[in-house]
Amino acid sequence: MSTSRQSKAEIMHSLENSLVELMKERPYADFSISELCDRAGVGRSSFYRYYTSKEEVLISLLLHEWYAWRRAEDAKDYSIVSHESARSFIRHVFAMRELFELIHQNGLDRLFPVIVERNESLKKNKRHYMVAFFCYGIFGILRDWYMGGCVESEEELIAVVDAFCPDLE
Numbered sequence: 001m002s003t004s005r006q007s008k009a010e011i012m013h014s015l016e017n018s019l020v021e022l023m024k025e026r027p028y029a030d031f032s033i034s035e036l037c038d039r040a041g042v043g044r045s046s047f048y049r050y051y052t053s054k055e056e057v058l059i060s061l062l063l064h065e066w067y068a069w070r071r072a073e074d075a076k077d078y079s080i081v082s083h084e085s086a087r088s089f090i091r092h093v094f095a096m097r098e099l100f101e102l103i104h105q106n107g108l109d110r111l112f113p114v115i116v117e118r119n120e121s122l123k124k125n126k127r128h129y130m131v132a133f134f135c136y137g138i139f140g141i142l143r144d145w146y147m148g149g150c151v152e153s154e155e156e157l158i159a160v161v162d163a164f165c166p167d168l169e
Helices: 008-025 033-040 044-050 054-074 083-095 097-105 109-118 128-147 154-164
Strands: none
Touching (some): 008 044, 008 054, 033 054, 054 083, 083 097, 083 128, 109 128, 128 154
């Protein structure tokens, strides 16, 4: 398909998927933007219309995952700063485990806080600082879990969150 006929969403989706495919094949640092564009079937000019780097593609993918999780959560009756929200996010991470492991294996954990920093809906939240504290805490727990070799099960990790914030709700 010609990129001139592809929508912005199609181009971004193709680049995000191609980035993950390439990360499965070799380290993130070992492939170029040109290789990413070739894999995605997207011209470099289209790439640079939406992104400035491979890192931006990954951030976009993480934000899309965050928004997908939040859309599912918005239908539920609890605050983002709650045990149930933390449990749900950990379940989401386990469902997306391959992606999160690729991010960790490539030393890109530093990108997780960007989800909070670039998320306009969190900034508009009246309890922004509480939400930021909560999100950074969950990402910290997940980072330590990765650093420790992902030993704990989903339920064991949820128990860690429950123990860490006993008075959350």
